[in-house]
Amino acid sequence: MRDRRVGAVLVTEADRRLLGIFTGRDAVHRVLAEGKSAARTKLAGVMTRDVDTVPPGKTAIEALRLMDDGRYRHVPMADGGKVVGIVSRFDFNGIELDRLDEETGLWERI
DSSP: OTTTTOSEEEEEOTTOBEEEEEEHHHIIIIIITTTOOTTTOOHHHHSBOSOOOBOTTSOHHHHHHHHHHHTOSEEEEEETTEEEEEEEGGGOOHHHHHHHHHHHHHHHHO
């Protein structure tokens, strides 16, 4: 992850079926904080399972809402249970984030 400068890795079966996601947060909370060896720890034991996904047809704001509601930085895109990509909160800028902030502000005032 460090060498490729990514904050998350999707764990899949050979047929691209999603098994889980391993993030920088997982590394800190489930590996380092527990004193586990990063070199010897298997992803299956420390990854996040039962991951929320977004289908490819959703809009940017819908993906951002899911990330905001779940407090995620990364969300896999899956079509028919198979991974087709991943989106990061940092993939979005300007208009999408402004709209999410506007919607969040409206809900907080209601």
